[in-house]
Amino acid sequence: MAFVCRKWKSVLERTGSLWRVVHVNPKRLSYWHFSLLCSIFRLYGHHIQKLIWREQSPVYESVFSLISRLRNLRYLRLPILWTLSVVESLAPLSDLERIQINGGFSLTDKDFQRIARNFPRLKEISLNACWQLTTHGVLQLLEKLPYLQSVKFKINSGLLLNDIRSEYAMSEGLNIIQAVAESRFAELVTVLCIHYVPIEMDELWDLVKKFSRLKKLCISNCENLHGIRLVSCSLQKLYLYNLWNVVFISVESSTLRLVEVDHGLESIEHIEFFTPKLKRVAINGSDAVRTLNIRNLSYWKIAKRHLKLFFPSKELY
Numbered sequence: 001m002a003f004v005c006r007k008w009k010s011v012l013e014r015t016g017s018l019w020r021v022v023h024v025n026p027k028r029l030s031y032w033h034f035s036l037l038c039s040i041f042r043l044y045g046h047h048i049q050k051l052i053w054r055e056q057s058p059v060y061e062s063v064f065s066l067i068s069r070l071r072n073l074r075y076l077r078l079p080i081l082w083t084l085s086v087v088e089s090l091a092p093l094s095d096l097e098r099i100q101i102n103g104g105f106s107l108t109d110k111d112f113q114r115i116a117r118n119f120p121r122l123k124e125i126s127l128n129a130c131w132q133l134t135t136h137g138v139l140q141l142l143e144k145l146p147y148l149q150s151v152k153f154k155i156n157s158g159l160l161l162n163d164i165r166s167e168y169a170m171s172e173g174l175n176i177i178q179a180v181a182e183s184r185f186a187e188l189v190t191v192l193c194i195h196y197v198p199i200e201m202d203e204l205w206d207l208v209k210k211f212s213r214l215k216k217l218c219i220s221n222c223e224n225l226h227g228i229r230l231v232s233c234s235l236q237k238l239y240l241y242n243l244w245n246v247v248f249i250s251v252e253s254s255t256l257r258l259v260e261v262d263h264g265l266e267s268i269e270h271i272e273f274f275t276p277k278l279k280r281v282a283i284n285g286s287d288a289v290r291t292l293n294i295r296n297l298s299y300w301k302i303a304k305r306h307l308k309l310f311f312p313s314k315e316l317y
Contacts, residue, residue, distance in 0.1 A: 099126070177192065233255065248272075
């Protein structure tokens with residue numbers, strides 16, 4: 001449109017709302033689209049405030065090199081592995097308010113101190129698969145972000161058990177979330193995903209109570225869990241996977257809307273949810289299940305449309 005006439009060129013340059021939010025979905029783009037994206041970054045990048053890339057999609061170096069020019073960028077989500085080089089490349093974006101750090105496998109405590117210095121205005125940060133981060137490093141990071149309103153922990157996501165860092169990551173993961181729960185930053189935690197963490201039922205109960213603003217909880221591959229009993233006034237989404245030793249699940253929440261209990265719950269016998277706002281339940285269990293109790297004012301409507309139960313020998317709706 002910029003090549004049509006001067007008027008359209010002026011409209012594109014002056015209308016910031018056209019470029020404020022940019023969603024990139026490479027699965028639908030051809031090579032020339034990325035060339036166009038580079039042009040957008042060069043000509044209208046000063047208008048862009050939110051840049052979101054589709055998960056598990058490539059970010060070409062020619063495009064990534066221009067992101068640091070988006071000086072008014074506030075929200076950044078890129079499906080890339082965060083390294084020290086990435087942190088340094090994005091340093092000019094000092095006004096960033098929300099970032100998602102995916103796969104920070106190699107980042108150390110010192111690197112996260114650099115992140116705090118580069119992006120001092122952060123209001124929300126997501127830490128995903130930062131295997132080398134220590135308890136001390138996390139508390140230091142949170143301490144140096146005075147504007148922080150929300151932190152999302154995804155402990156040991158994608159952890160490979162044959163990786164030499166796996167043993168340390170599993171033990172330190174529990175220490176990190178327990179230390180945050182005991183600190184003044186507990187109220188900042190809104191998302192908690194724990195994988196391969198040696199947590200027990202009482203410890204999980206205590207964490208959920210202390211994370212008073214927790215909205216999403218995901219648990220998988222935690223072998224020490226033999227049961228799950230939770231009470232929360234903020235939890236909205238609950239995902240449970242590959243919990244081989246869990247015998248029962250009991251959750252009470254006035255805000256819970258979505259539950260998925262799926263894959264690898266071979267020992268589960270009793271399931272109960274006490275929540276008035278539940279909208280969707282998906283349970284994939286085993287023949288060991290004996291009781292299912294969902295107390296909800298609109299349960300019978302939910303049961304017909306949004307409740308699906310699957311067991312090896314039968315399928316019920």
